[in-house]
């Protein structure tokens with residue numbers, strides 16, 4: 116059967132194409148992916164592991180961390196041993212230690228076997244089909260807290276990060292369990308969240324991804340929160356009756372320098388791929404509070420804006436704008452403010468009928484260059500444009516062509532500009548035109 120040459124590509128083709136920037140951005144990066152024991156028993160667990168193997172196949176350095184709490188509870192019940200959890204942490208006495216290590220060991224084997232199956236199904240080459248486990252986590256006793264002796268429950272003392280890096284360099288996937296050993300050879304039951312956080316910080320991971328039973332982090336009314344900064348996470352934790360331990364761990368990982376922590380659901384088939392390879396994601400993203408604020412401009416900003424852009428107008432880099440014009444157009448501007456000072460700006464002039472917008476007046480104060488602020492502004496403008504239903508941006512520039520080209524803009528003809536903008540084109544200035552189709556990274 117011959118296909119219709121005018122036929123639209125399938126959603127699969129579109130989806131695959133639009134994931135390319137994310138695939139390239141993530142390749143070679145280190146991601147810690149962590150899930151609780153509940154995920155291992157969830158119906159979607161095989162798909163979760165399949166997606167982890169997909170990340171591994173795409174050249175992402177994956178460190179997987181599993182929990183085993185329900186499996187340990189079950190093993191203790193079978194042995195008629197008491198289950199004691201205090202402040203989210205198990206009390207592990209010597210009698211229950213055997214059951215605890217056995218349950219963790221069994222769960223680790225279950226995870227490995229699922230990984231091996233998925234690796235075989237993915238036809239990975241033998242060198243990349245190795246799941247590395249070992250004594251990577253050095254632990255110490257958690258000790259006595261609030262009068263409770265946690266005995267064989269411990270906390271992470273350090274991670275043998277060099278050994279893990281070596282495994283990742285060899286193309287292996289590393290699996291960590293909630294179990295650590297003291298240098299004297301004693302074993303300690305650990306919190307999977309703490310193992311994950313320690314792994315992410317000591318390996319200087321690019322991301323940490325936590326699976327949990329909800330779609331992500333929920334607010335006090337049970338609604339999904341899409342993005343949280345550290346101060347917002349602190350406010351939410353303070354408002355919770357029962358602190359959400361995954362949120363606490365994610366917040367701590369970000370405070371310790373991990374740029375992005377994601378919380379997604381192990382019930383949601385494909386949540387990991389959607390979170391990492393699409394614009395919208397599915398769960399909650401936790402990031403640092405930026406002490407610099409990106410915000411829309413208002414009339415009070417006109418004087419500071421003039422101060423920022425005038426030197427560039429004098430150099431002929433920017434078209435001259437009078438104070439009156441700037442006052443009229445101020446709502447088109449997005450700013451970066453630092454300690455009440457405007458240090459960067461960019462403007463978006465929408466052309467709603469043509470579903471495009473003009474990006475103009477992109478400026479970073481010379482003292483604040485070399486800090487990716489131009490990229491931050493561009494991203495903010497792109498998001499604003501997407502919210503306005505625009506699907507491309509164009510820019511006219513005389514001297515900054517390559518800066519835009521390096522950020523996905525392509526050369527275009529004057530005739531491709533909206534009709535009204537063509538009529539305003541200044542042939543004497545002879546600016547070059549560049550266009551960018553809009554997609555954004557999560």
Ligand SMILES: CC(C)(COP(=O)(O)OP(=O)(O)OC[C@H]1O[C@@H](n2cnc3c(N)ncnc32)[C@H](O)[C@@H]1OP(=O)(O)O)[C@@H](O)C(=O)NCCC(=O)NCCS
Pocket residue numbers: 427432474475476477478479480483484485486487488489490511512514515516517518
């Ligand atoms: C373009 C601009 C906003 C980027 O600010 P920034 O995010 O702080 O980035 P930097 O100035 O540190 O430059 C980042 C990179 O872009 C390059 N770059 C800067 N200006 C450039 C230009 N005019 N053409 C090509 N590349 C440029 C830098 O060399 C640097 O590359 P490198 O990292 O490989 O060395 C800033 O350089 C600026 O304000 N320039 C003057 C105003 C301007 O030209 N605006 C565009 C007209 S609308």
